[in-house]
Amino acid sequence: MRLLLVEDERELADTLAEGLRREGYAVEVAYDGRAALAAVAAADIELMVLDRDLPVLTGDAVCRTLRAQRHPVRILMLTAAGGLDDRVTGLDLGADDYLAKPFAYLELLARLRALGRRVHDAAPVMEAAGVRCDTARRLVERDGRPVAVTRKELAVLETLLTARGGYVSVDELRDEVWQGEGGRTVVKATVHTLRRKLGHPDPIDSAPGLGYRMRELP
Template identity: 70%
Template sequence: MRLLLVEDEVDLADTLADGLRREGYLVDVARDGASALTAAAASDVDVILLDRDLPVLHGDAVCRTLVAQGYPARILMLTAAGALTDRVEGLDLGADDYLAKPFAYVELLARIRSLARRTQTTRQSAVREFAGIRLDVARRIAEREGMPIRLTLKEFGVLETLLTAEGGYVSAEELLDEVWDEPLERTRGVVKIVVHTLRRKLGEPAVIHSAAGHGYRMGTS
């Protein structure tokens, strides 16, 4: 699950991003409204945490633009203005939810989970199945022939991406964009290692295949 955190307060943004990553989310960070639109266009985001009072381009304008473009991510607007009229204005702009600062971190997590469930329902089924492999994205459960498979967050993300491709090739660069958000880990070698361990955990017969110049795909042959 990928989040876009749009917050110009550096300390708050860093604290929230670190916490959310520990929860297992992929987190991109934008510091102003214009950067938020650029980041949203560059990646497939599920939930946007959007501060309302942003430099360069106001959060209201960001929200209106995303809604007008039909961007599929859910928008949770964050702001220090918590009066009823402010909440109504934010929702009228097209935001899916509104949370006033200061907020409890556990409530933020609950709001994100709620919006993420709605995003998954809108986009596609949260369950992927192929060759006896069953991946429940919402509950983060992986099985093969009914037997549970313990996967790391990266292994789970790679498997989900390959299953979503429905037999098509996914390049190492595409996997890095979908699954990795840590700059220091974004190398083709890291992808190769994760795919190797994922293959081992999935067992035989092998269902992840690779081809030089193409990448990786799911297949029975």
């Protein structure tokens, strides 16, 4: 799997790159935000470890640019700012996961493996109950009608579609989409808004104690 490591502390970047290569990743390194965007444009990057505090162009700007381009790269954001507000801001920018410095190398590896599974498990285009989700371009349609969704709503929909008719519990959605942060109320509110946007007939089924799944509509 091709991975781009974006870190301006060169000693840390080179040490991490060496370790990740031993783990089997094809690692490229960029030391500033502008070089990161150039590397993504030049190669098929699937995973990115992105430091938030970068010279020339910040990690926030890199993440925002890639998401505006609907690039499918999975982004693990690194930062010295590890407060809840900082993590929420990073995820809302479009990061798929967030890890505060200093971090344990084994945790970094575990998070990259989880993101790697999401790269391979998600089909480019998934459909169910009249809902079409293009995960690469991050586009959603209902019966041919474009549906504007937030990143969290898109991630919830992608998780439900990947389950292929199986139930996904509220706690599983919280772990997958919010990385365990936030409460069950936030998950339920996001699903409620997603259902409203997708319209009638409701394509999402819910069952007490089981969670949510995509319906099989006639």
